[in-house]
Amino acid sequence: MxxxxxxxxxxxxxxxxxxxxxxxxxxxxxxxxxxxxxxxxxxxxxxxxxxxxxxxxxxxxxxxxxxxxxxxxxxxxxxxxxxxxxxxxxxxxxxxxxxxxxxxxxxxxxxxxxxxxxxxxxxxxxxxxxxxxxxxxxxxxxxHAALGLEGRLARWLLMCHDRVDGDELTLTHEFLSMMLGVQRAGVTLTLQNLEGAGRIRAKRRRIEVLDREKLRALTNGSYGVPEAEYARLIEGR
CATH class of the missing domain: 2.60.120.10 (Jelly Rolls)
Structure with a gap:
């Protein structure tokens, strides 16, 4: 190779x-x-x-x-x-x-x-x-200490979205619940709320990010700090 x-x-x-x-x-x-x-x-x-x-x-x-x-x-x-x-x-x-x-x-x-x-x-x-x-x-x-599940999930989806091509993430509710340390039912309800607000579209085993700014508004500043530091220190931006 x-x-x-x-x-x-x-x-x-x-x-x-x-x-x-x-x-x-x-x-x-x-x-x-x-x-x-x-x-x-x-x-x-x-x-x-x-x-x-x-x-x-x-x-x-x-x-x-x-x-x-x-x-x-x-x-x-x-x-x-x-x-x-x-x-x-x-x-x-x-x-x-x-x-x-x-x-x-x-x-x-x-x-x-x-x-x-x-x-x-x-x-x-x-x-x-x-x-x-x-x-x-x-x-x-x-x-984890300062945000409710909706804010934590929004931050997590933004971080995943940063690391893939396109707007679709291949994720199950079970996996999301394990990563966030919450019950699966809570994840399902929160995804429904995010979808109802036009932030995402939930499909079977997939989540499509529709509006990053609406997701970011839920994170109360917890998203973006390491990303900005990476851009400053690694890429000189």
């Missing part, structure tokens, strides 16, 4: 790298298709492989199967496994698994760390990315 070229990758973090830093990683990047619910990083085990997301979404969750709650998500803006490796923590207690099927570029821990050690600019860029991930987790905690 041909090696990915920087001009053709979809991952925004890879595209933001200096050409010489991308070249350090390029020989070690391997394209992989990933499927919904596929585990990417297991909790409490050494992280041996990292993943630049090209398409799809990876969820970061805390807790066990019966009480799992999402604390972060990674799409084509990011790198799965960045924090434990870059911060020399070796592993994470959180499960990382595929929320929306797609494609990733995988790289082994050793060549990744070699590239980071060889370039201060690359290390600085990736640590800035970890900073945005930490802000996303903090905003998620704020949303």
């Amino acid at each position: 041909p090696q990915p070229q920087q001009a053709n990758v979809r991952n925004r973090l890879l595209r933001a790298m200096a050409p010489e830093d991308f070249a350090r990683l390029q020989p070690h990047l391997e394209t992989m298709a990933v499927q919904m619910r596929e585990p990417m990083i297991a909790p409490d085990r050494p992280v041996e492989e990292l993943f630049f997301v090209e398409s799809g979404i990876v969820s970061i969750t805390t807790g066990h199967d019966e009480s799992r709650i999402e604390v972060g998500m990674v799409g084509r803006e990011g790198l799965v496994g960045a924090a434990p490796v870059l911060l020399h923590a070796d592993r994470t207690p959180h499960l990382h698994f595929v929320q929306v099927s797609g494609e990733v570029l995988s790289i082994g821990r050793e060549p990744f760390c070699d590239a980071v050690e060889a370039s201060a600019a690359l290390r600085r860029l990736l640590l800035r990315y970890v900073h945005t991930v930490m802000i996303q987790a903090a905003q998620t905690a704020h949303a």
